[in-house]
Every structure is written in structure tokens, then in C-alpha cells.
């Protein structure tokens with residue numbers, strides 16, 4: 333049974349007033365709220381078994397290690413990875429992408445090619461640009477159509493033995509577009525030996541993820557966008573591929589044997605997890621997975637899809653309102669502007685006064701904004717605890733903003 337009020341009651345922050353109004357939180361693509369069980373998991377660690385992991389023989393260290401490794405196994409099942417050591421803890425999607433971009437450096441030669449898409453978040457652009465600068469490789473960008481879809485047919489022409497990596501997001505954070513990653517991956521496998529990196533930051537909160545069926549080499553996402561704490565994330569890497577990479581950070585935890593002359597590295601996953609990790613946060617990612625599984629991932633997807641359709645229908649009733657990627661297959665996001673109102677943040681400020689949290693601006697995707705010739709958009713993004721009444725409040729708020737700014 334999907335009981336929205338019961339779900340909402342698990343999120344303490346949803347009781348908050350903002351500017352004297354009930355909070356309507358529609359900025360979930362930036363970060364989601366956290367249920368009580370996730371907050372409790374963090375507190376529990378600090379109150380009852382705070383100790384460093386992996387090196388102590390004392391009881392608390394063993395409990396902490398067991399809890400963190402248990403969370404790794406939960407994430408393994410959550411994305412259907414073949415092995416738990418293919419699941420690396422990071423501090424977010426950004427770190428996962430940077431880790432691979434840096435660790436791949438020695439595998440890239442001048443004139444090799446890296447392919448990304450027009451729809452990427454800055455964090456799936458800049459690390460690859462930096463890799464190209466270090467190595468002399470070339471960055472190619474899959475173009476976008478006016479409707480927000482990608483021109484993936486260019487891959488048939490572009491893919492070759494020079495292609496070393498293709499990195500695309502499964503769902504765009506700016507527009508909510510769901511990219512045809514199965515088709516992209518099929519094309520890449522058919523015509524190259526390139527690594528395939530999927531930025532799953534906006535997919536993991538909404539869909540079932542199966543990295544084996546998907547057949548990607550890497551899949552990165554952020555714990556904080558799926559009901560977990562900030563400063564947490566996951567990088568999945570196929571073992572046979574991770575084994576080809578150099579370490580990213582050097583330090584404690586990642587060595588096998590260390591002398592001043594030469595250091596040998598630990599095996600997976602520890603080779604890529606130097607230093608003391610975010611133990612509480614990593615444990616709490618496992619709890620966020622528990623939360624999502626308890627609600628049911630298909631329930632989450634169905635509810636959010638209904639919210640998206642309802643929001644789009646209500647918002648489009650407003651004259652002069654344009655939804656970007658209106659007709660495309662989307663998840664979790666409605667990104668829009670009002671005609672004649674050039675500054676999206678003006679709308680956002682009025683909504684904020686009404687207790688409605690949306691994001692305005694370029695959403696870390698300036699190329700997309702430039703494509704549409706706008707400085708930014710207003711973005712409402714959904715999570716499982718949002719309601720149809722909240723969409724009504726949003727719609728009324730947008731109408732009010734339109735009147736005030738006319």
C-alpha cells in the first residue's frame with residue numbers, strides 16, 4: 333500500500349514553515365530530504381559505535397566496519413552489481429567522474445577521442461575536458477535537438493578504435509530528459525572498445541538500476557539525491573575495468589605494502605578508497621536504500637511519473653509558459669519559463685515567499701541554456717513525498733508571479 337501521508341510523516345523537515353508558509357519542497361534534483369531512519373542511522377553510528385574502519389581489532393572498529401561493508405552490499409543489490417568490491421564509496425557523482433577521468437590518464441593518447449553529450453551536467457563535462465588537456469585527446473559532443481533529444485546517430489559515424497570513453501547521463505538534471513542509454517550502449521559496444529560511463533545522479537532516485545543488464549563499465553550517483561546524506565556517493569566500476577586503472581588518491585587504506593622505494597596497492601575496492609571514509613554517511617546510504625526498497629521502487633517511479641504529468645498539464649494551462657523538452661520522455665523534472673519574464677530567479681524569489689522551493693538558473697548545464705537562448709529556467713523536481721496539492725500550490729504561485737512581474 334502506497335500511503336503518501338505515512339511517507340511524509342517519516343520526513344521531519346516537511347513539518348517546517350518557510351516564510352510563514354508550509355514548506356513545499358520541489359528542489360529534489362538538487363538534493364532530496366532525508367527520512368528519519370537515515371538521520372537515525374547517522375546518529376546511531378556516532379552515539380554507539382563511532383570508530384575507524386578496517387584497521388582495528390577492537391569491537392567498535394569491527395562493528396563500524398561490518399556496518400559499512402553491509403551498506404556496500406545493500407548498494408550492490410540496489411544496482412545489481414556482480415560483486416560488492418565493484419561498489420566504491422565516493423563523496424558524490426562529481427568525485428566518481430573525476431576519479432575515473434584521472435585514473436584513466438595513462439590509458440589515453442594524443443588524438444584519442446572521448447564522447448559526451450550536449451545534455452550533460454558540468455561535472456560530466458569538465459573532468460573529461462581536463463583529461464583531454466592532460467593527454468591531447470579530443471572531446472566530441474553528441475548534439476541535441478530542439479525537443480531535448482540527442483542526435484545519437486552521430487555515434488555510427490564517430491565511433492572507432494580511437495574512441496576511449498563515452499560518458500552520458502541517464503536522466504538530464506536540467507530538463508529531466510531520459511536518454512536512450514540502452515541504444516547508446518549497444519552502438520558503442522558494436523563499434524569500439526570504449527569504456528562506457530553512465531552518470532546516474534538523476535536516475536538512481538527514480539528508477540530500478542541494473543548495471544549488468546545495462547552493460548555499462550561505470551555508473552555514478554549521489555547518495556544525497558536519493559534520501560541519503562550529503563557528501564556521499566557511489567561509483568560502480570566493472571571489476572575487469574577498474575583493474576586497468578591507476579589509483580586516484582594515494583594514502584592510508586589503499587596500500588598493500590608501503591616502503592619509500594615502492595608501494596604496492598590493495599585490491600578492489602580499497603585501492604580506490606584512500607583515507608578514512610565518510611563512515612556515518614556510507615552506512616546511511618545503505619539505510620537510504622532500505623527506505624527506497626521499503627516504499628518500493630516501482631511505487632516511487634509511478635507516483636513521481638503521475639506528479640510529473642499532472643504538473644506539466646497544470647503548468648501548461650498558464651498562458652505563455654514554455655516547458656523545455658515538453659514532448660520528450662522525462663523523469664522527475666519540469667523545467668520552464670514564462671514569456672516576457674527574462675529572469676527565472678525573479679519567479680523563484682516570489683515562489684520562495686510562498687514557501688515553495690524550486691531551483692532557478694542554469695542548473696550546472698550552461699550549454700543547454702545557451703542552446704535555448706536563455707540564462708536559466710525555473711525547475712520543479714519531484715520526490716516520493718510530493719503531493720498533487722503541492723503542485724496546485726506551485727501552479728497558483730507561478731500565476732501570482734506572472735501577475736506581479738508583468
Ligand SMILES: *Cc1c(COP(=O)(O)O)cnc(C)c1O
Pocket residue numbers: 361362423424425426427453455456501503504505531533534554565
Ligand atoms: C547533481 C548531479 C551531478 C553532480 O552530483 P554531486 O552530488 O553534486 O557530485 C552530476 N550529474 C547530474 C546529472 C546531476 O544531477
